[in-house]
Amino acid sequence: MQLYRSPIVQLLKRSAKLLCQERGLRIPGGMACSRFEYVKSFEQGDDVLQNVWIVIRLDGKGFHKFSKVHDFDKPNDANALNLMNIAAVAVMEEFRDIILAYGQSDEYSFVFRKETNVFNRRASKLLSYVTSLFTSSYVYNWMHCMSKKTLLYPPCFDGRIVLYPSDQNLRDYLSWRQADVHINNLYNTAFWNLVLKSGLTNQEAETELRGTFSADKNELLFTKFGINYNNLPAMFRKGTILLRKRVKIENSLNRQLIVDLHNDMIRDKFWKDHTELLGKYKPGDYVCELENISTVLKHQIDKLNTNEKQENIECCS
CATH class of the missing domain: 3.30.70.3000 (tRNA(His) guanylyltransferase (Thg1))
Known part of the structure; x- marks a missing residue:
């Protein structure tokens, strides 16, 4: 009986595949099984250049x-x-x-x-x-x-x-x-x-x-x-620059957030102060006082506090 099992199984698989193609169905594993799939060949590649x-x-x-x-x-x-x-x-x-x-x-x-x-x-x-x-x-x-x-x-x-x-x-x-x-x-x-x-x-x-x-x-x-x-x-006058920094606010916060700055990017000083941008990328520190938090930073901190409260509620329930 073992001699016939493998050919029979293969025949059944081929029959199922043909049936899928005919009816435009999907076969197990998520692979498309349709005679219409050829239309994907019309898609054009649009990968951008490397190292730019x-x-x-x-x-x-x-x-x-x-x-x-x-x-x-x-x-x-x-x-x-x-x-x-x-x-x-x-x-x-x-x-x-x-x-x-x-x-x-x-x-x-x-x-x-x-x-x-x-x-x-x-x-x-x-x-x-x-x-x-x-x-x-x-x-x-x-x-x-x-x-x-x-x-x-x-x-x-x-x-x-x-x-x-x-x-x-x-x-x-x-x-x-x-x-x-x-x-x-x-x-x-x-x-x-x-x-x-x-x-x-x-x-x-x-x-x-x-x-x-x-x-x-x-x-x-x-x-x-x-x-x-x-x-x-x-x-x-100068627009807004957003950078990732390790934000430190007195004793209340020490975590990576996105900081808004309004500095001059035209001069060299900005790029010397933020060497991570063009070098090995590792966000630097940003220290500010609680009363001087910007609208952008406050929005992120409020969202963090809301998420943490929600997580605590879910853990307790």
Whole structure:
């Protein structure tokens, strides 16, 4: 009887496979068993190059209208900016290979370390995951940051992937984005003060600022409105840098979190202070006092405390 058992079993297996193919079913083990599976051959590979910095930059789609409809403060809305920062933190918490994120206005850039192998470096996977997670986190945290304003319609962000082969290329990219903050924010600060405080129309304010240089705008702000531009919050003037650090707060906390900084990335000092970014990646220490915790750090600490309470409740129940 043993002589016939093996051929019979093999015959039964082949029959079952043919039946699966005919009916478009799946066979045990999760393998597809369908005559339609050939369509997978149309998928194109989109792996990014090895050993390059991967930067994903997201931009708000139609955010001029979005900010107007939702009555954002002009020229800068601190709550709206912190909402962007908190959404970016959610992305960094999901992807440990993001070593730095930089945001300003309605955009955010995420820098993946050169050696990352997330999603086997597939561009479409990386881009779609980061964009969708950032957008959903923005909506999810809206009431936390913008509690006095109702979200009237869903925001939309587009994204792109850019590859930078050298450390200097990466530094120049981040310097470009930070220089953009200064140019735009100085103009917007002058523009909205002319509109809101001097009563000019948008067109009249544009006309007055046309052809002016940075020094002219600084002079206008100081002489007309008593504003020293350099004394405005650094988040408005320099944007927000997110880094992983070992956060130490007096005797109450000592753990790795994501810290928001508003430093100058164009000069060498920033890169000397944070050598882990371009060298062997090991987050450094960040010490702060309890009363000086930022909105971004407080959000993470509150979430940790909530999770720990929930875990204690589950353990006791």
